Amino acid sequence: MADITLHHVPQSRSDRVLWLLRELGVAVDVRIWPFDKSLRGRDFLALNPAGRVPALELDGQAIWESGAMIELLCERFGQLGRPPGDPERAAWLIWVHFAETLSQHAAACTQQHVALREDWMRSPTVMKIEAARIGKCFDAIEARLSGDWLLTGFSAADVAVAQAVDMGRRFHRIGARPRMAAWLDRCQARPAWAASQGGVGVYTQEFYEVPDA
Template sequence: MITLHHCHQTRSMRTLWLLHELDVEFQLRVRPFDRSLRDPEYLSLNPAGRVPALEIDGEVIWETGAITEVLCERFADRGLGRPPGDIDRPDFLVWLHFAETISQHAAALTQQHIVIYEDAMRSPTVMKIEAKRLEKCFAAIEARLSTPLENRDYLLTSGFSAADISVGQAVYMARHFARLDPFPEVARWYAQITERETFANALPPAGAELLYDREFYPPWPE
């Protein structure tokens, strides 16, 4: 049995999306995004006190990139990974782990805008720098999708993969702090992959407590 420990609108959403895309049976344990993640019971699953934690085959895995690689290998017949020797394997790994680069900037902005409650503790400089770094990440995706060969539908030449899921979920978080409008190919690609039913299934259900209470947080102060 597979069990995913998950908080809405966090990195664990990319694992949830992937599980839906793989179409495998799993249990979902939704946890509050609070200090309970530091409880000894949960720290025995993820010693970093974060989500996700994935229980599978008697083991626990707790880094999203590692989880994605293990699941793609475990369910190789689903075609969402690219095995060693595949021509797209290097690009698959690059984009799979680039998702974490995007997420670290989005996480810094989440802390500044949401986790820190007092304006005096926030840094306008950090907010502006991290938002610009997200734009640089979007520019890297834009360049990939605008190759001379063609406007790619997906990040890999061979088609949709878990790399699109990982980067797509990172963009889902990052777009709260950097707009997609200046990046038309990213916006087109993002719209396409988020039309998938599996993405909708990974979204917080109606009435769930959300991490983000607005669609966009502009750099502060303007």
Template sequence: MITLYHVPQSRSMRVLWLLNELGEPFQLVEMPYDGSLGTEEFLTRSPAGRVPALEIEGERMFESGAIVEYLCERFPERGMGRAPGAMDRMAWLVWVHFAETVSQHVGALTLQHVVLGEEGSDATKSAELARLRHCYEAIEARLSTPVENRDYLLTGGYSAADICVGQAVYMARHFLRTDGFPELSAWFERITERQSYLDALPGETSSRMYEQEFYE
């Protein structure tokens, strides 16, 4: 049995989105956005007190990128990963982990806007927005590469790379709109039409990290 410990609108959303695509049975334990991740019980699952945390057949994992790689290798028949030697293997690894580059800037902006609020630094916000814009530019350039059927980040089609980067962009859009990035915008609309994404969104009664759709 697979159990995912998840906080809505956090990095664990990418694992939930992937699990929805894999179609394997799993249990979801939704954690509130509060201090409960620091309890002694939860620290046995994730020693830094962060989500995601995953339990699978008696083993425990943390770190979203590692979990994504493991699940794609564990269930290769769904085509979400790319095996060593596959045409897209190098690009798959790059873009799965590029999600963390996007997320670190989103994390800094979340700290400034959500945690610190009016005490946040305008200089830091400006610098992180510029770095986030560079990330958008990188995604736009990738999707603009003149390759047949470049509807997704990989030439071979939709994969966990789209899930990981797509989830990071979902969070980033709270601070930087995708206007002016036509290929990125079209790609994001394409991947977020999938039921697996819709089922990974916060429910009506879920706690939320972001109380606003957009932070100026």
């Protein structure tokens, strides 16, 4: 049995790794960290030198970057990935890592709306640009979907992208994207999604409006 510890902040990128572990049915010790300067402390930096979640301890090795975690966990436990030689391997890798493209825009909005606590620190221009970029990512997902999942069956690509959408939807509404809305509902109806939720998270609002310039 693997010895796994996930260092986790609810409503962050670490949600996608915890969700995947729940989907895989893998036992994990979850250590919850606050969304504050403790992530820049010596203890956490020893696990992730960028001072960001997630950090994963797998059999005594510290691993960071959620996309790398997803690849390693799918290889290790043999589910929800697409191995080398699989016809969907390239598409699987693209969508697993596309989640980070979307997450970067959501993270920029999170910094503006949440982390920067004084109005004078914030830029409505940055907020508008990054929210629009989230919308472009949503358009790409809507265009991709023709069936229930991003690939021919549910996979870790759905986990990664749906978690990123869950962050991004706080800054750009899903709106008239019916295929994406139905897909997100299917993802979040999965028991493993529910089992990965809980704890004090990053966000205090369901949606953050861009203020007038």
